[in-house]
Amino acid sequence: GAVVSQHPSRVICKSGTSVKIECRSLDFQATTMFWYRQFPKQSLMLMATSNEGSKATYEQGVEKDKFLINHASLTLSTLTVTSAHPEDSSFYICSARSTEFGSPLHFGNGTRLTVT
Amino acid sequence: GQQVMQIPQYQHVQEGEDFTTYCNSSTTLSNIQWYKQRPGGHPVFLIQLVKSGEVKKQKRLTFQFGEAKKNSSLHITATQTTDVGTYFCAGDWGGKLIFGQGTELSVKP
Numbered sequence: 454g455a456v457v458s459q460h461p462s463r464v465i466c467k468s469g470t471s472v473k474i475e476c477r478s479l480d481f482q483a484t485t486m487f488w489y490r491q492f493p494k495q496s497l498m499l500m501a502t503s504n505e506g507s508k509a510t511y512e513q514g515v516e517k518d519k520f521l522i523n524h525a526s527l528t529l530s531t532l533t534v535t536s537a538h539p540e541d542s543s544f545y546i547c548s549a550r551s552t553e554f555g556s557p558l559h560f561g562n563g564t565r566l567t568v569t
Numbered sequence: 570g571q572q573v574m575q576i577p578q579y580q581h582v583q584e585g586e587d588f589t590t591y592c593n594s595s596t597t598l599s600n601i602q603w604y605k606q607r608p609g610g611h612p613v614f615l616i617q618l619v620k621s622g623e624v625k626k627q628k629r630l631t632f633q634f635g636e637a638k639k640n641s642s643l644h645i646t647a648t649q650t651t652d653v654g655t656y657f658c659a660g661d662w663g664g665k666l667i668f669g670q671g672t673e674l675s676v677k678p
Contacts, residue, residue, distance in 0.1 A: 485664065496657065497612065497668045546611055550664075557602055557614040558659075558666055 456480055457549050459561025466537055467569055474532045474564045476547030482527040483549035487558065488520075491544040503530040537568040571596065573660045575669030583677050588645040590672035592658035600661045601634060601641045606671070607654045615643075615656075648676050 456479040466472050476486055484505045489497040501522055502510040509522035519541075521533040530549075534541055544565055548558040574593045582588055592601065600619040604612035616625055618634035618641060625632045631644045645652055655673045659666040 487666070489668075494673075496670045499665065499667060502665060548666075557617055558612075559614070560611045563611045 457547065457559045457561040459547050459564060461564060462562055463565045463567075465567045465569060468538055469536055471533055471535045472537055472566060474534075474545055474547070474566075476530045476532070476549070476561050478528045478549045478559075481549075481551045483530075483551065484527060486524060486530040486547055486549045488522065488530075488532050489546045489548065491546060491563075493544075497546065500532075505530075534566065537566070539568045542566055542568045571660065571662045571665075571667045573658060573667055573669040575658055575672060577672055578670060579673050579675075581675045581677065582648050584650060585647050588648050588652070588674055590643050590656050590658075590674075592641045592660075592669050594639045594660050596662075597638045598660045599638075599663070601638075602659045602661065602666065603632060603641075603643055604657045604659060604668075605654050606657065610654075612657060645674075648674070650676050650678055652676055 458477045458479055460475045464472055486503040488500045490500050491497050499512050500515045503522045503524040505524045505527050511517045519535055524530040544563050546563040548560045550556045550558050576591055600617055602617045603615040605615055606612045616632050621638050622636045623634040629646045633642045653676050655671045657671045658669045
């Protein structure tokens with residue numbers, strides 16, 4: 454089945470630093486990838502839609518200058534958390550779907566970010 | 570905006586009992602999808618419902634999509650400890666999936 458690889462799985466960084474998370478679709482091309490954030494015991498909140506070759510579309514309340522998204526190829530999207538603060542500590546999950554309409558999302562394994 | 574309400578938030582059952590979680594959308598969905606997330610894991614796709622009134626079964630799991638394509642349910646018959654996890658519905662709005670709050674299922678052996 455379709456596989457989405459996300460790296461790193463865990464990262465601890467100091468407040469004020471930036472962290473980059475990579476999301477790759479391994480066996481299919483993804484013109485669109487989605488970035489979600491999940492706080493403990495909560496649902497997945499869509500942060501932004503990453504579009505290959507164009508600007509990402511951010512959900513209301515998500516700071517685009519803080520969460521930089523780049524979708525440079527059909528198999529790779531990156532999320533950079535800039536100037537991270539402790540409140541940015543969360544579980545970040547990327548997902549991708551094939552170009553077929555209504556196809557399910559395939560999720561990466563997620564990145565546990567801890568900002569100290 | 571798009572929103573999917575899911576209840577209950579938690580469900581504790583004895584092994585062998587049945588379990589049901591419900592989702593409601595304020596607007597008509599093109600399709601609804603169900604995912605399961607085990608503790609510490611990532612969501613895993615279970616099924617997609619597209620047609621009005623559709624019913625699909627996967628072994629002990631039964632998924633329904635309402636006639637108006639605004640609500641859905643997941644029913645598990647005779648729960649087992651392996652069913653433990655959080656079940657999410659997700660409404661599809663033009664390719665964008667919005668998740669419900671999830672129902673956390675715990676099963677007591």
